[in-house]
Amino acid sequence: MKQNSIRTRFACGFLRTLKRLPKTRATSPSTSPGEISKRCRIIKMAADASMASAVGPRRVWSRAVIRRIRLQQRQRLVRRTRRGERKKSGKGVGGGAGQTACLRKLVPGGENMELCRLLGETAHYIKCLNTQVQVMRNIVDLFST
Amino acid sequence: MNRALPEMLHCTDLSVLERQQARIKWQQESFHQQQRYFDENEFSGFSGPFQAQQFQGLVNRDMGINGLVKADPGLDNGWADFGQFDGEGSGLGPGGFGLGSGFEMNHGISRTISCPSAAAEVEVEVAAETKQRESALPEKMSSAVGRESFKKRKADKNQNLKAIAEEESKKKRIKECNEEGESRITEQNSNNNNIKRETSADTSKDNSKVSEVQKPDYIHVRARRGQATDSHSLAERVRREKISERMKYLQDLVPGCNKITGKAGMLDEIINYVQSLQRQVEQFLSMKLAAVNPTLNFNIDNLFAKEVFPACTSNFPMGASSEIANPAYLQFNPLQQVVSCSGLEIGISPDMAIRRTISAPIPIPETFLDSSCFDQIQSSSAWDGNLQNLYNMEFLQGRSTSFPAQQFSGSSEASNLKMEM
Numbered sequence: 426m427k428q429n430s431i432r433t434r435f436a437c438g439f440l441r442t443l444k445r446l447p448k449t450r451a452t453s454p455s456t457s458p459g460e461i462s463k464r465c466r467i468i469k470m471a472a473d474a475s476m477a478s479a480v481g482p483r484r485v486w487s488r489a490v491i492r493r494i495r496l497q498q499r500q501r502l503v504r505r506t507r508r509g510e511r512k513k514s515g516k517g518v519g520g521g522a523g524q525t526a527c528l529r530k531l532v533p534g535g536e537n538m539e540l541c542r543l544l545g546e547t548a549h550y551i552k553c554l555n556t557q558v559q560v561m562r563n564i565v566d567l568f569s570t
Numbered sequence: 571m572n573r574a575l576p577e578m579l580h581c582t583d584l585s586v587l588e589r590q591q592a593r594i595k596w597q598q599e600s601f602h603q604q605q606r607y608f609d610e611n612e613f614s615g616f617s618g619p620f621q622a623q624q625f626q627g628l629v630n631r632d633m634g635i636n637g638l639v640k641a642d643p644g645l646d647n648g649w650a651d652f653g654q655f656d657g658e659g660s661g662l663g664p665g666g667f668g669l670g671s672g673f674e675m676n677h678g679i680s681r682t683i684s685c686p687s688a689a690a691e692v693e694v695e696v697a698a699e700t701k702q703r704e705s706a707l708p709e710k711m712s713s714a715v716g717r718e719s720f721k722k723r724k725a726d727k728n729q730n731l732k733a734i735a736e737e738e739s740k741k742k743r744i745k746e747c748n749e750e751g752e753s754r755i756t757e758q759n760s761n762n763n764n765i766k767r768e769t770s771a772d773t774s775k776d777n778s779k780v781s782e783v784q785k786p787d788y789i790h791v792r793a794r795r796g797q798a799t800d801s802h803s804l805a806e807r808v809r810r811e812k813i814s815e816r817m818k819y820l821q822d823l824v825p826g827c828n829k830i831t832g833k834a835g836m837l838d839e840i841i842n843y844v845q846s847l848q849r850q851v852e853q854f855l856s857m858k859l860a861a862v863n864p865t866l867n868f869n870i871d872n873l874f875a876k877e878v879f880p881a882c883t884s885n886f887p888m889g890a891s892s893e894i895a896n897p898a899y900l901q902f903n904p905l906q907q908v909v910s911c912s913g914l915e916i917g918i919s920p921d922m923a924i925r926r927t928i929s930a931p932i933p934i935p936e937t938f939l940d941s942s943c944f945d946q947i948q949s950s951s952a953w954d955g956n957l958q959n960l961y962n963m964e965f966l967q968g969r970s971t972s973f974p975a976q977q978f979s980g981s982s983e984a985s986n987l988k989m990e991m
Contacts, residue, residue: 548823
């Protein structure tokens with residue numbers, strides 16, 4: 426396995442963040458749905474962040490993911506007491522209800538790219554998602570045994 | 571004599587021009603050096619005596635010309651080829667020379683357009699158009715490659731040309747060359763018979779091909795036969811080909827897409843696949859990890875080292891990284907091994923500042939370990955620093971205030987959060 430591939434970098438980062446997760450205290454039930462969903466979100470965010478940083482800034486979608494996470498964090502910090510989370514403000518897509526517009530919504534950072542570049546970004550994104558799923562599945566398998 | 575010969579040139583040059591167009595490419599290859607020479611320095615001064623030379627050469631017929639023109643090894647090649655190439659004997663002599671010198675003469679003519687001593691305005695009009703293309707292109711050409719491509723082309727005109735062009739990377743061409751050169755040549759050729767049109771179309775393609783080879787800054791495309799040649803459709807074609815190439819690549823990535831051939835179907839499949847992958851990461855795996863994680867905090871490192879990085883343990887260098895934070899690492903050796911292995915190429919970043927900022931607000935030794943691991947793996951580049959900041963923000967917040975889950979949720983789950991809190 427390549428020493429410095431995306432997969433290894435992602436796995437390193439992800440496991441590190443998992444370690445740093447707030448451990449559930451013994452008193453609080455770890456099976457409450459709220460807890461679990463919270464942890465789900467944290468884990469997902471950790472996965473996204475570590476994936477994006479493993480990929481590096483050279484891809485549009487990884488930059489967009491990092492930007493999104495930072496924005497959310499800033500919003501949380503600033504508006505913690507305020508109600509009403511603002512929806513992620515994406516730029517309006519002029520493509521309408523077509524498949525291209527759908528794809529743009531799916532791939533982070535794909536709102537303003539032309540189709541050719543969008544397809545390239547999608548390919549890389551799919552590859553990295555596959556890696557992510559594989560690593561996470563491995564981890565789950567390891568820990569559940 | 572000078573008066574009579576220009577008229578002869580007039581007559582011959584019109585037919586010569588057709589052949590010129592058929593052979594412009596190799597002319598350019600062999601003459602590019604001369605052209606530069608001509609273009610830059612002397613040609614404007616040459617007009618008079620040069621044309622006199624040409625006229626003499628006309629009289630002298632083909633191969634004696636070599637002595638007249640500037641020394642160029644490519645020239646001999648071109649001339650030799652030219653000698654073989656033309657089966658037609660009739661107009662060949664003056665035509666042949668006209669080809670060689672007419673090419674130069676075009677430059678001369680274009681250079682001397684303002685000069686009253688320029689001989690033929692007819693030639694100017696006709697040749698100027700070709701000359702524009704020629705002068706635009708030659709600077710980009712190197713004779714060696716051009717000669718090779720010329721030989722290839724000699725073997726098999728049409729098919730090889732297209733094959734070669736498609737082998738090479740297709741790029742977009744300069745607008746002027748496209749519009750002026752090709753369209754004007756096609757205009758001119760529309761007056762001639764089909765053979766001439768073919769050959770000139772070939773030469774236009776040849777020119778585009780040659781310019782493809784040499785000039786890396788511009789993107790050149792070849793206008794295929796029977797297709798529009800203006801720059802917009804060329805650009806469109808390039809774009810379409812790029813898109814189809816990427817669609818093919820995506821077809822390989824997405825499983826089960828081999829049978830689907832349409833773009834729309836492929837896009838649907840791709841969208842479904844991306845959605846399913848994202849859903850997997852989000853729901854299934856996060857859920858499992860959330861359920862599993864609390865019980866297995868400290869085993870992560872061992873398992874990590876063993877399973878995910880089977881080859882790493884053998885490569886553990888025990889370099890300076892271990893010296894930096896050795897006491898903290900004692901209980902977490904496997905992870906350290908892994909960390910060092912992965913961090914080898916990036917190098918060790920002795921960025922104590924980062925470590926301190928990370929560890930200072932967190933008194934827990936476990937997190938100290940994490941931050942030092944961070945330092946090793948991730949160099950002090952800004953990008954990696956971002957990740958550390960992200961994690962800090964996320965998890966510091968999580969620790970200091972027990973589960974302000976609002977921080978971590980996506981916007982779509984805002985309502986859930988409110989309910990929970």
